[in-house]
Amino acid sequence: MTLYTATEEEQNLSIVPARYRGRWVMAGVVVLGVALMAYGMVTNQRFQWGTVGEYLFAAPVLAGLGNTLMLTAVSMAIGIVLGIAVAVCRLSPNPILSSAAWAYSWFFRGTPLMVQLLFWFFMAALVPKLVLGVPFGPSFFEISTNTLISPFTAAILGLSLNEGAYMGEIVRSGIRAIPVGQTEAAKAMGMTRLQTMRRVILPQAMRVIIPPTGNETIGMLKYTSLVIVIGYSELLTSVSIIYSRTFQTIPLLIVAALWYLAVTAVLSVGQYYVERHFERGFTPLKAAKALPKTAANVLLKAGLPPASSASLAMPSGSAEELEKVK
Amino acid sequence: MKEPIVRARDIRKSFGHLEVLKGISLDINAGEVACLLGPSGSGKSTFLRCMNHLEKIDGGQLWVQGERIGYRRSGNKLHELKEHETAKQRASIGMVFQQFNLFPHRTALENVIEGPTVVQRVPKEQAVEEGRQLLARVGLADKADHYPGQLSGGQQQRVAIARSLALKPSVMLFDEPTSALDPELVGEVLDVMRSLADSGMTMIVVTHEMGFAKEVGNVVHFMADGQLVESGDPHQVLEDPREPRTQAFLSKVLA
Numbered sequence: 325m326t327l328y329t330a331t332e333e334e335q336n337l338s339i340v341p342a343r344y345r346g347r348w349v350m351a352g353v354v355v356l357g358v359a360l361m362a363y364g365m366v367t368n369q370r371f372q373w374g375t376v377g378e379y380l381f382a383a384p385v386l387a388g389l390g391n392t393l394m395l396t397a398v399s400m401a402i403g404i405v406l407g408i409a410v411a412v413c414r415l416s417p418n419p420i421l422s423s424a425a426w427a428y429s430w431f432f433r434g435t436p437l438m439v440q441l442l443f444w445f446f447m448a449a450l451v452p453k454l455v456l457g458v459p460f461g462p463s464f465f466e467i468s469t470n471t472l473i474s475p476f477t478a479a480i481l482g483l484s485l486n487e488g489a490y491m492g493e494i495v496r497s498g499i500r501a502i503p504v505g506q507t508e509a510a511k512a513m514g515m516t517r518l519q520t521m522r523r524v525i526l527p528q529a530m531r532v533i534i535p536p537t538g539n540e541t542i543g544m545l546k547y548t549s550l551v552i553v554i555g556y557s558e559l560l561t562s563v564s565i566i567y568s569r570t571f572q573t574i575p576l577l578i579v580a581a582l583w584y585l586a587v588t589a590v591l592s593v594g595q596y597y598v599e600r601h602f603e604r605g606f607t608p609l610k611a612a613k614a615l616p617k618t619a620a621n622v623l624l625k626a627g628l629p630p631a632s633s634a635s636l637a638m639p640s641g642s643a644e645e646l647e648k649v650k
Numbered sequence: 651m652k653e654p655i656v657r658a659r660d661i662r663k664s665f666g667h668l669e670v671l672k673g674i675s676l677d678i679n680a681g682e683v684a685c686l687l688g689p690s691g692s693g694k695s696t697f698l699r700c701m702n703h704l705e706k707i708d709g710g711q712l713w714v715q716g717e718r719i720g721y722r723r724s725g726n727k728l729h730e731l732k733e734h735e736t737a738k739q740r741a742s743i744g745m746v747f748q749q750f751n752l753f754p755h756r757t758a759l760e761n762v763i764e765g766p767t768v769v770q771r772v773p774k775e776q777a778v779e780e781g782r783q784l785l786a787r788v789g790l791a792d793k794a795d796h797y798p799g800q801l802s803g804g805q806q807q808r809v810a811i812a813r814s815l816a817l818k819p820s821v822m823l824f825d826e827p828t829s830a831l832d833p834e835l836v837g838e839v840l841d842v843m844r845s846l847a848d849s850g851m852t853m854i855v856v857t858h859e860m861g862f863a864k865e866v867g868n869v870v871h872f873m874a875d876g877q878l879v880e881s882g883d884p885h886q887v888l889e890d891p892r893e894p895r896t897q898a899f900l901s902k903v904l905a
Contacts (some may be wrong), residue, residue, distance in 0.1 A: 523768055604755050
């Protein structure tokens with residue numbers, strides 16, 4: 325049964341996409357602006373690009389960069405582990421555990437990182453020695469706080485404990501984003517709470533957790549510069565030592581900025597791959613979205629009449645259809 | 651007489667002040683397909699969820715395969731079981747959900763072998779082999795490596811049934827298994843359930859599919875307002891109900 329047959333003229337109607345002239349104008353403005361800025365930066369002698377090049381790979385700068393990377397990596401690693409622990413405690417049915425986790429987040433998010441770093445560094449003033457033993461009973465081992473707390477340990481303690489508080493909230497939001505049906509299905513299969521968390525909830529929560537964790541890592545890269553207050557040396561300390569001697573402040577700050585930018589670029593690429601890994605099972609939606617356009621284009625190019633390409637509108641939930649076109 | 655697979659006595663459950671189960675008692679025998687019918691809010695899904703302790707009961711006693719679910723009796727006290735003990739009981743009770751609840755980050759096959767490998771510690775090769783057989787049994791042998799997001803609703807529900815079967819349960823609970831499906835996909839899921847019933851599986855099915863209840867069910871339990879109103883042969887209950895409450899419901903549904 326045919327309700328309507330398109331005439332040949334109708335079948336040969338071609339589609340002209342809408343044209344937006346404003347977009348070209350805006351693109352032109354932006355390109356011009358960027359070009360002007362780049363020209364200014366290259367030709368302006370006061371940037372002292374020669375000095376920048378001279379110090380970019382200088383040994384003390386690279387040593388500082390190494391310390392920055394090490395501090396970032398170690399603090400983030402500890403911070404993420406702490407964050408998962410804090411999030412799990414926050415969601416625990418044990419009220420003491422969840423309150424303690426809440427209090428931890430409150431304290432470490434509520435005080436300036438710089439104050440925390442100074443506190444750890446000067447801990448000996450509060451607690452002169454650390455003792456390992458039975459509470460209120462005999463001690464087996466004791467050590468002077470000052471031997472234990474070096475600028476390095478104080479830096480790691482300060483940065484990672486602070487990060488743990490933020491990561492705790494990020495992980496918690498990720499866990500809470502997973503529908504309750506997932507937990508129920510896992511429970512009904514006989515999984516324990518720990519198995520459910522490890523096998524079902526966390527792998528899915530990672531999709532939500534990764535982007536803000538990327539933010540945190542990039543943030544941490546720069547927060548490490550705060551350890552200058554407790555005398556630990558990193559990238560920004562290294563360049564400041566040089567420019568306080570040579571008075572070439574601007575070019576050396578550019579050296580530091582270039583390195584921070586370079587590392588951030590590498591981290592962003594890394595984040596992309598980690599995100600892609602945890603997208604497992606969630607990507608087909610994207611494919612489906614891109615599909616109608618390409619499929620229609622293919623048919624149009626093949627010279628098929630528009631009448632048949634209209635039938636491409638997919639019936640809901642028809643996965644077979646989706647695959648065939650793929 | 652043989653011990654029933656499910657024995658429920660005076661099951662009570664409240665959510666806050668709302669009493670959703672007001673003392674339900676029934677038996678379900680081995681190999682039986684029992685359909686729980688009733689208007690929404692009648693407590694039938696809650697009752698089903700009590701059977702694997704997804705909901706804690708507030709009163710009454712419940713046994714599955716002679717084993718008391720969720721509690722241990724000593725003297726005059728019922729002690730709630732620890733989580734890992736409940737988990738063990740749940741592994742032998744299969745459950746299929748209205749919203750499928752497949753794990754979206756795992757393929758169909760990975761969903762099916764998750765229970766055996768993680769909960770029952772079956773060697774992976776064996777679990778994979780059995781998993782493929784189960785997928786074939788629900789007609790999805792060629793979809794083993796697809797993610798749930800790439801499957802239709804009906805296919806997802808069939809994978810969910812295979813996932814439950816992988817744990818070799820003694821009884822299967824179905825919580826409105828076809829209610830979230832497009833009408834044209836309901837049939838394929840009911841077909842799988844029908845063949846499961848034919849294989850002798852004990853099934854408790856909360857459903858609105860009167861046709862399925864009549865054709866496949868051995869017994870129908872009609873619930874309303876947290877009480878069991880009427881039980882009996884599906885044809886009798888659905889075609890010639892005795893209770894006015896059942897008559898009123900059926901006249902609305904079948905109208």
